[in-house]
Amino acid sequence: MRAPLALRAAIISLLLFVGLIVVWHIGTMQRGPTLKMDPQYAKLMGSTVTQGKSAMPGPGDMGAKIWQHLQDPFYDRGTNDKGIGIQLLYSIARVLTGYLLALAAALPIGFLIGMSPLMARALDPFIQILKPISPLAWMPLALYTIKDSSISAIFVIFICSVWPMLLNTAFGVATVRREWLNVARTLEMSPVRTALRVILPAAAPTILTGMRISIGIAWLVIVAAEMLVGGTGIGYFVWNEWNNLSITNVMVAILCIGLVGMLLDQLMARLQRVVAYAD
């Protein structure tokens, strides 16, 4: 008699987690050599030097830091010092704005490309050239032309999340079963009605796949973009703590980025299940 699969998987996950923490703890437990030094000199130096403490934080330091952030995630101590919760909200707001704009652009253009082989051919070279450009390469150009750093960051999110949605929409629309379109034609449905009642539901799973890929990319890019322009957001938080060489805070931020990314992905997965249909 065996335990259910989910339970066994959970046990293995837990063991891996505990193993990781133990290895991490042992790895950072070691204290480096400490030299004898003048107490007055020692007062001017950091704990890495005076106590031989590892510059890498251990799981204990990390836990304490997380607890500290959880206690007051929304503090605001001036322009350049805001709580991690506020920073995450800034980032999420930016990602959603850029993402929704991209969605608004990708859906109609994707439909156009999918329904018209002529437009598909005509737009293809542009898409092929623009698609592989790293979104951050747009940043200097965006800053120079848009002349606003927060809109530039949103633009970068837009440009990186538009391609998977555009291509998936086009593909989904182009591969709608011929028979369904023929049925619609025999019933003398208007083109708009055909698009909304036949093509959209048929292509929805493919479109949702594109949207899921896009939100993942957008979340990846926002961190880098915010590190570049600074000001607010989780990317700025990472940069600011790097500036202070606070590895603990950087690791807390990494954890938060991972958690939020997972949540966004799960949200899209839910939506995907809603529109899925059996062929």
Add this chain to the structure above:
Amino acid sequence: MSLQNPLNATLALASNTCSCGQHSSQTVHDAALVSAEQRLTRVVESAVVRAIFPDDRSRRALLRKVGAATALAAISQFFPLRSATEVFAQTAAPEKQDLKVGFIPITCATPIIMAHPMGFYSKHKINVEVVKTAGWAVIRDKTLNKEYDAAHMLSPMPIAITLGVGSNPIPYTMPAVENINGQAITLSIRHKDKIDPKAWKGFKFAVPFDYSMHNYLLRYFLAEHGLDPDTDVQIRAIPPPEMVANLRADNIDGFLAPDPVNQRAVYDGVAFIHTLSKQIWDRHPCCAFAASKEFVTTNPNTYAALLKSIIEATAFATKAENRKQIAEAIAPANYLNQPVTVVEQVLTGTFADGLGNVRSVPDRIDFDPFPWESFAVWIMTQMKRWGQIKGEVDYGSVAKQVFLATDTTRLMEEAGLKAPKATSKTFAVMGKEFDPTKPEEYVASFAIKRAS
């Protein structure tokens, strides 16, 4: 020193020490200037006196002969000093209340930063938001975008921007230098036996930006020790926050960087301070307070209030006894985001050098707002020397265009007064005299250079 009494016969306006002779150091001397009003008067007097006597020697000769009171009376005859001071001190309502000023989290920005927590901005009825920014290119673009009304820049940047080197040419103004000295050559602790620069062949160095005093000072220092900075070593631009991480990872062997980066590397036990930049050129300029020309002309009162706040903050920062308090004010996460000990070591000049010694250099960093034109000329000679600018350079007029756009000058012109003529001073870099009137000869005099 623009905060010194310009009507003191024994004092060289360009001097390096306290030359009135009554104080042990310049810092103590400046501490003697009590009220802000008095300081303001001094700044204006300095500008005027410098204008009348472009040559420091003739000013001193005259003062010795007739005495300060007579000289002042004589100058007042044809130059209304009092009203010039009043123009500067007037409290016209600023056109724009809410301002944004960008800064890079280094101690060079001390006057800009500290004016916020210590209330210098609010005293002049402006509501300034100081915004931490990730890099020099971003700060430049955000100033051009008008997201920032003014910003902290490296003093060669306004010149480079005006010349169109590394960007489109845009007229820029640099009304004040923020700090003098305050940089250092820091080497990885692995090289603690290689004190002699001749052993540095093959090293990888980092500087914050191509158009920075750091780049020029490091190149100068290496060349003076017989190393060609382009072929014998590698110099790359790395943003200050990444420097310590790179040094720890052995990606670089050392850097000439702004503080607190140097002290932070020592604090973390990965480096030692080899040479303070004051040992290369004492009282060299470093960072600057810059603003777009448009902001200056459209918001004169706001701009005056902003600059007054910064001049006052600078004057406050020159006093040794205030430095501890300043360190505490600017160290938190909202500003520099560094341990207070690190910032305090930088500002007080009592610091650990990374080799086990505690050193005391009170003027390791100092603050002086006056943008001497000869500084601009020197920067351009180095741009020429290392091939950043090619062909004929109109040193004088560019220096005037960028550095002479000082607030003092502007306010005086507004009041219908004759603005001071070009002000220059000579100085020595590693013992070699620099004459701002002969820049081409200066460039030609170096053995190691790129310029043809």
